[in-house]
Amino acid sequence: MEIALIGIGKIAADQHVPAIAASDDWQLAATVSRAGSVEGVDAYTDFDALLAERPEIRVISLCLPPVPRFDYATRALKAGRHVMLEKPPGATLSECHALEALARAKGVSLYATWHSREADKVAAAKEWLSGKTLKSFRVTWKEDVRRWHPGQDWIFEPGGLGVFDPGINALSIVTRILPDAIHLSGATLHVPENRQAPIAADLNFYHPGGADVSAVFDFRQEGEQTWAIEAVTEDGTMQLAHGGAQMFVDGVAHGATETGLHGEYPRLYANMAALVRAGGIDMDLSPMRHVADAFLLGRRETVAPFEF
Template identity: 75%
Template structure:
């Protein structure tokens, strides 16, 4: 199937373009970007022009920042195109629900992707936790914003999520592996005095069985980057490291079962192909709901200004 990629920035070039190129399901037929392009692929600077001139392209993958994404997705759906959304699926829950309604009305597929759920050991962690009683779970997600988001000023603006841009990856794993639903009860957001979005956050959740569940996100990490989830249960301890790439059970490193596809983004594009073929949609908003609750409930603390 032919697909158009909209928003040719770092994530598109690092992940989406290679995943599409390696996929047996997809052919990158066009791109839309004001600045970027892909060698050998037809490029547009105007999305409306793409929709008008390339009616043969039935699927659109949106890699834009969250704030402008709704208008592009709505236009694509109105034109009868299937839409794949980079995480987070939008700038607000309300606009995501609107896209769901539009996709249903137009009978097109809508896929809100959560790439961290496709990390090699996430499914294994979910299976291990399924029959155990959780006592404590702690997320530690600390990285250097200068390394992963250089010059991306939009992430500090309203709708850009700040540290929740990576933090929502942790929440997407959390909501995937836990057998019970949780909800946020308390949050502290550290906001640089020269920014709109938080640079760090700490969260506490209520668990139906009383387990202690918390998370710490920080964008000021020097040295080794930390993406860890630790869970203590009635029958052992689980650790997910490197964003779900590694799993340790009671101190013993576990081996992956050898997935048919290597990499998070190839698995996302394989899933999109399945959805288009079956006429289905997949839009789980639970990670985003926790972020919205953090902004609603969170106590804001002003911290030192941040400069790249």
């Protein structure tokens, strides 16, 4: 199937383009970007021109920042195209609900992707936790914003999510592997005095079984990056490391260990191919709901200004 990639920035170049190139399901037929392009692929700067001139491209993958994504997704869906959304699927929950309603009205597929759910050991962690009594659950997600989002000021603007841009990856894993639904009970958001979105956050959650569930997100990590989850149960301790690429049970590695985003984006594109063939929609918004609750309930603390 032919697909167009919209927004040729770092994540598109690092993950989307290689995943499409390696897939038997897809052919990258065109791109839309103000500055970026992919060698050998038709490049557009105007999205409406692409939609008008290339009706044979039935699938659109959006890699834009969250705020402009709704406008592009709406135009694509109204044109009868299937749409794949980078995370988060929109700037607000209402936008996402509107997109799903439009996709259903148009009879096309819509996919809110959560790449961290496709990390190598997430499925195994879900299986291991099933049926166990949880005592505590701790998420530690700390990375260097300068390394992963160099000069991207939009991430600290309204709708950019700040530290929840990576933090929502952790929440996508949490909402996939925990047997019981949780919800936010308290939060502290650390907001630089010259920015609109938090650079760090401390979260606490209500668990129906009384387990102690918490998360720490920080965009100021230097040196080694930390993407870890620890679940302590009555039957042992399970740890996920490297964003779900590695799993340990009572300190013993579970299966082969991977690093980085190994296999995540290829699996997303395989999922999208299956949705298009089946005429399906996958718009699970549970990770985004926790972020919205944090902005609603969180106590804000002003911290030192931040510059790239």
